[in-house]
Amino acid sequence: MGKPSGFMEFKRLNEAYLPVDQRLKNYNEFVQTLTDEQSKVQGARCMDCGIPFCNNGCPINNIIPDWNDLVYRGKWQEALTVLHSTNNFPEFTGRICPAPCEAACTLNIDQAAVGIKSIEHAIIDKGWESGWVIPQPAIKKTGKKVAVVGSGPAGLAAAQQLARAGHAVVVFEKNSRVGGLLRYGIPDFKFEKSHIDRRMDQMRAEGVEFRTSVWVGKNMPGKGTANDAQTTVSPDELMKEFDAVVLSGGSETPRDLPVPGRELQGVHFALEFLIPQNKEVAGDGRNPIHADGKHVVVIGGGDTGSDCVGTSNRHGATAVTQFEVMPRPPELENGPLTWPYWPLKLRTSSSHEEGCERDWSVTTKEFIGENGKLSGLKAARVEWKDGKLSEVAGSEFIVKADLVFLAMGFTNPIQAMLDAFGVEKDGRGNANASTEGKGCYQTNVPKVFAAGDVRRGQSLVVWAIREGRQAARAVDEFLMGSSVLPR
Structure with missing residues (x-):
């Protein structure tokens, strides 16, 4: 804990943002980290x-009160050690997690949770600036080889x-960058x-090898925005070369x-x-889709939809509208009913604040166009009746649209990769592997x-890191009979 009476003396302070007119000029981060004193x-x-x-609200079980207290006492390096322990x-x-820990904070009952995410952000940034984040290579090598397929947060953590x-x-990655x-x-x-990139340098110093532009499977699929592969490695080749294989790809099949x-x-x-926009920012070619001067409609109210909003605004879109099929959530959660669980409430992102018309309880019925080119969409209002979503009679309307982005979530990982390995799948098309007991993650x-x-299917970065760490322990136990890695 921090100061015994601190929660009564000090108000929650959120991280500040640069003004909208400044941040729309570039693709740089604009969140201003708290000062040491803050x-x-x-x-x-x-x-x-x-x-x-x-x-418990944190999927990786960060030891939050401990590093909050250490920051309060000015013991930053110790706080970093505790933070890195999980x-x-x-x-x-500290940048992209939605902070379920703050939803679970006792002070959130009063809508004023401890700023856990902002403190975490401050700790790690200070750690890098101070040179405290250094490689931790193993003292002794085991002689065992492990292939990790996919270089997202789960793969990197594992x-x-x-x-x-x-x-x-x-680590094998089908794209040209990790x-x-x-x-x-x-x-x-x-x-x-x-x-x-900074973590990759650390991991290379710890002995991790990265092989990019490599498709792992039997037949390489066609090139696309999420596949830069130049060579193919078959599952049989991996199984011969390595003592264990960790599949850690993302849930990449979008809902249509x-x-x-x-x-x-x-x-x-x-x-x-x-994806092409991120490649353009990295200097890997121009994004073929541009929203400048266009009316943009984003279908889907989650984080991916918000990212489309922010990117469209940076392009200079004339107007951006976001539709969500579910009803508008309440401004504030019902704390006594939902705490300490993740609440249903209206969430407004920084991208929304940059310019976006949002609408709820809307379903898209048809895309309208001329000569094969989009010009608008026909939508209608919906409502819940008898436990089902029903269209409201006579509620149809038409919206001008030059671009529509479908951001309705992802259904499953690449099936061709799982099929190539012969991995059994669950009912949703995900790899079937338990997280409990002997043989977990196998x-x-x-x-x-x-x-x-x-x-596990589409989820948060924090869940991916947790699973990568736990799978690493399971692999270590499989190879060595026991493990000192934390679970």
Whole structure:
């Protein structure tokens, strides 16, 4: 805990943003990290609540009260050690995690949770600036080799843990750069890619090898926005070369909207827009989709939709509208009913604040166009009746649209990869592997493990890191009979 009376003396302070007119000029991060003194005051607000629900609210069980207290006392390097004890990449989570820990904070009952995410952000940034984040190579090598397929947060976490346990680790990535959807799915204005590059340098120094532009499977699929592969490695080759394989790819199959006019030019999946934009920012070619001077409609109210909004505004879109089929959530959650669980409430992102018309309870019935090119969409109001979503009679309306981005979530990982390994799948098309008991994270195929979105489905970066760490321990136990890696 921090100061015993701190939660009564100090108010919650949120991280500040640069003004909208400044941040729309580029793709740089614009969140202003708390100063040391501000972080100390916010750490002081961590109360002696008896049961720190924040620990359980955090999927990787960050030891939050401890590092809050250490920041309050000015022991920054110790705070970093505690933070790293559960989280390999706090600079990732401190920027893009939605902070379920804060929803679980006891002070959130009063709508004023401890600023856990902002303190985490401050700790890791200070750690890098101070030179405290250094490689931790294994003292002794085991002679075992592990292949990690997919370089998103689950794969990177698994690779780093396994390398520190003394195994020789090779990470395979089908794109030309490492990071998965951290690299290609999340815009740079939310998460600059230098954070990934810095960790890659650390991991290389710890013995991790990265092989990019490699498709792991039997037949390489066609090239696309999320596949830069130049060579193919078969599962049989991996199984011969490595003692264990960890599948850690993302949930990359987007949910489609099969309504009339879907084939019109101008209707795109969200990642068909976001991935090329991240490549353009990295200097890897121009984004073929540009929103400048156009009326943009984003279908889907989640984070990916918000990213389309922010990117469209940076392009100079004339207007941006976002539709969500579910009803508008309440402004504030019902704390006594939902705490300490993740609440249903209206969430307004920084991208929304930059310019966006939002509408709820809307379904898209048809895309409208001329000569094969999109010009608008026909929508209607919906409502819940008898437990089902029904269209409101006479509620149809037409919206002008030059571009539509479908951001309705992802259904499953790449099936061709799982099929190539012969991995059994669950009813949703994810790799079937339990997280409990002996043999956790193991698939039905000997030596093959699965972690992250490829196993649990579309989820948060913090869940991916958790699964990568836990899978690493399972692999270490499989190879060595026991493990000292934390679970």
